[in-house]
Amino acid sequence: MALHTSAETPAPVGQVSRLIGDWIGRLGDIWVEGQITQLSRRPGAGVVFLTLRDPAQDISLGVTCYRQVFDAVADVVSEGARIVVRAKPEWYRPRGQLSLRAVEIRPVGVGELLVRLERLKRELAAEGLFALDRKRPLPFLPQLVGLVTGRASAAERDVLENARRRWPAVRFEIRNVAVQGVHAVPQVVGAVRDLDAHPEVDVVVVARGGGSVEDLLPFSDAGLVRAVADCRTPVVSAIGHEPDSPLLDLVADVRASTPTDAAKRVVPDVGEELERVRQLRDRARRTVTALLEREEHGLRGALTHAAFRDPHTMIAGRDQEIEAEIGRARRTVGHLLDRAESELAHTLARVVALSPAATLRRGYAVLQRPDGAVVRSPGEVLDGEELRARVSEGEFTVRHVPEG
Template identity: 80%
Template sequence: MALHTSADAPLPVGEVSRLIGGWIDRLGAVWVEGQITQLSRRPGQGVVFLTLRDPSYDISVAVTCYRQVFDAVADAVSEGARVVVHAKPEWYAPRGQLSLRAVEIRLVGMGELLARLERLKRALTAEGLFAADRKKPLPFLPHRIGLVCGRASAAERDVLENARRRWPAVRFEVRNVAVQGVHAVPQVVAAVQELDALPEVDVIVVARGGGSVEDLLPFSDEQLVRAVADCRTPVVSAIGHEPDTPLLDLVADLRASTPTDAAKRVVPDVGEELERVRQLRARALRTVRSLLEREERGLAHALARPAMERPHRMVEDREAEIDALVARSRRVLGHLLDRAESELEHTRARVVSLSPAATLERGYAVLQRADGAVVRSPDEVAGGDGLRARVARGEFTVRVTE
């Protein structure tokens, strides 16, 4: 039922705690999953105290159970184990503390853990968190590398030493966290988010050495997987050994088989790069020399040609050709003129032979009347008419007498 309170009629803290306890008492027994962080079994006591923690949300709750309930799984349960507890929530009003009273404890078996991981993997795959097109490329030479690893761990040493051996000037931003147990997930998530927020960090490496499936479970946690998927900075996963494949390997932008491999993949080897530069320089020098030698051979071949040895030879050859053409044109023109002159002489001779003057030269005369008409018949004149007689060398007047 809703409470009616006001500033004038407030409820005491004890009353609020009592009401919360009443509401919690109405809850039935629930199944709860978590990881045991503290375990207290005092000799002679019939009650066992343990703390159950949710590593994904950094929440813990106290659990009590009778010794006979705990003794059923005592041989297999220890701190760090994941269990499923059937318990009744209880509220301790004087302290305002929530606890669970367990009536049954079950271990989370390996097969069940793997099945849960497989279901989570399928769900995240369907969301596209493992898609290849989401992978971000790593920078060729990062200015600063973020490293998330255990304190003074072999993984930290492998990454730092191998990276500095390959590129001595490399700089790291190291965050030491718990890499197994109940505190691993929240600390790794916080470290990754902190490094992702630093603008000078170009790539983040999450490294851990090998271990059992239970030890590597924090790196398959959904909260960590989603935190890595939301990073703007490329993330490299270097968890365990080659056969180990936590879900972090699938969501990371690059999976390294070991922490040593991560160091090799993140920074280039200065010796290899110098050797590559040397090889490229030698190759470029060989290419330029080959080009110069080819051009020199082409130039020598061009200079060896007659036209380059005697540049005026072409002019001289053309001059001889022009002289021959001029002489030939003159001969042709002479022949044409001679032929035209001969044809003109023949034509002139024919014209002269057909000219009336030639007829007059042979002694003939042309008689013309006073009007200029040529007399061709005696009937055209009468006695006493005056006619003009034209001969080869002039003309004179004659008169018809008969």
């Protein structure tokens, strides 16, 4: 309803404020664009306060929103950022102040892209594609380096020149592709997979010069990130310059700050390696020299020993000791032989003394019957029986004659 007033019938301030509030309350949600000049996020508070300014005019509006609304873009929105807000206008009657209650906040331009990239980054990180334990070490000296880059680009030149300056014998397998635009992603993915399947390629470098966020978007594509994650060959990301950070940097095994840095990481410096070889050779020479000097010192010490100064002293006087030992050995053996001879003579004497022949030599005889039996008793002999008598010098025949 229209408000009719005059100098005689003015409207009270409270009524005017109420009417303005009623009219604003009927507006509903609106989209507002502006630049954040102030941002207040009190710890523990559930509401965030913003001041939104029109860059073209010196006009500002206060904006309030719940914390969860702001947290959705907190990573890419800060003071000075341009945003688009879906909000409902609100009129605070006691103070006659207009503000906006935001229900959605969107960054404008690059900010919106960054929000999308941040969301994709979180999704891929949740899949484990950026985990450190998936990173593979680069070979010390690759026999063949795969290079994915733009045709005749500064990035290609930087990688080739710096790598060959460091290691002249390095070889490259180059795949020239589009590095921005609608064809960039499929071409880069195809080149990476092709080089990964190459049997001689030991490392793959994806290189591009710097550019805007929009130019570098292909290197944050989910398809490219997953293709690199599936590679068996180590991948080096060399996209843009130090401030640039596409998602490819997070999934690559090594992130190089520039294409020149990638060349330094992929191949060793021949001069540095030659110097390292020289140092190792010098260290080995010093070690061997120290060993030889130590052994030489020990040898000189050994040569000062009396045995080495006059070796004859070791055998001088030993001939008498040897002769004495030989004499002692002979005497010992002689004693042993004499004792054995004496024992043998005694044994022989006992044997002879006990021998029947010795008994016979003393005048005894042995009488045997014809069948060879020895006669031990006269009763064993028949009258007139012939017997054989054995004596010391032989034997003879006797006849038994009865007495009487």
